Amino acid sequence: MRKPGTDDDHAQMSDFLCDFCGSTWTDDLPMVEGHQGSLICARCLAVAYRQVILANDNSAPEGYSCALCLLTKPEHAWLSPATGAVACRWCVNKSADMLEKDPDMGWAKPRQP
Ligand SMILES: [Zn+2]
Numbered sequence: 595m596r597k598p599g600t601d602d603d604h605a606q607m608s609d610f611l612c613d614f615c616g617s618t619w620t621d622d623l624p625m626v627e628g629h630q631g632s633l634i635c636a637r638c639l640a641v642a643y644r645q646v647i648l649a650n651d652n653s654a655p656e657g658y659s660c661a662l663c664l665l666t667k668p669e670h671a672w673l674s675p676a677t678g679a680v681a682c683r684w685c686v687n688k689s690a691d692m693l694e695k696d697p698d699m700g701w702a703k704p705r706q707p
C-alpha cells in the first residue's frame with residue numbers, strides 16, 4: 595500500500611508499505627506487488643509460504659478477500675496477525691515464484707524442514 599498522503603507523481607521507495615506488516619520498502623526488503631498497489635514484503639511472504647504452502651494450513655476466516663488479488667476464494671490463505679490482511683494460496687505461490695526468479699533479490703523459498 596501507499597503511505598496515506600503520498601504524492602503519486604513523486605512517490606519514493608519509502609512511501610510504499612507492506613500491506614501485511616506495515617514495513618517500508620527498502621533495498622534490503624524486497625516486495626512483490628499485487629492488484630491496486632498492494633504489496634507483500636519478503637519477510638511476510640516467507641511466513642505465509644511456510645504456513646500455506648509447506649504446512650498446508652489456513653489462518654484466514656471463511657469468505658476472506660485476498661489483499662493481493664482482491665478475490666474471495668475457498669482455498670487456504672494466510673491472515674497477517676499484524677494488520678489482518680489476507681494473502682491467498684495462489685498469490686503466495688505466485689509471489690514466491692516471482693521473487694525467487696529475480697537474481698537481484700537474493701531470496702529463496704523456505705524449504706521443508
Ligand atoms: Zn511484510
Ligand SMILES: [Zn+2]
Pocket residue numbers: 660661662663664665681682683684685686
Ligand atoms: Zn490472492
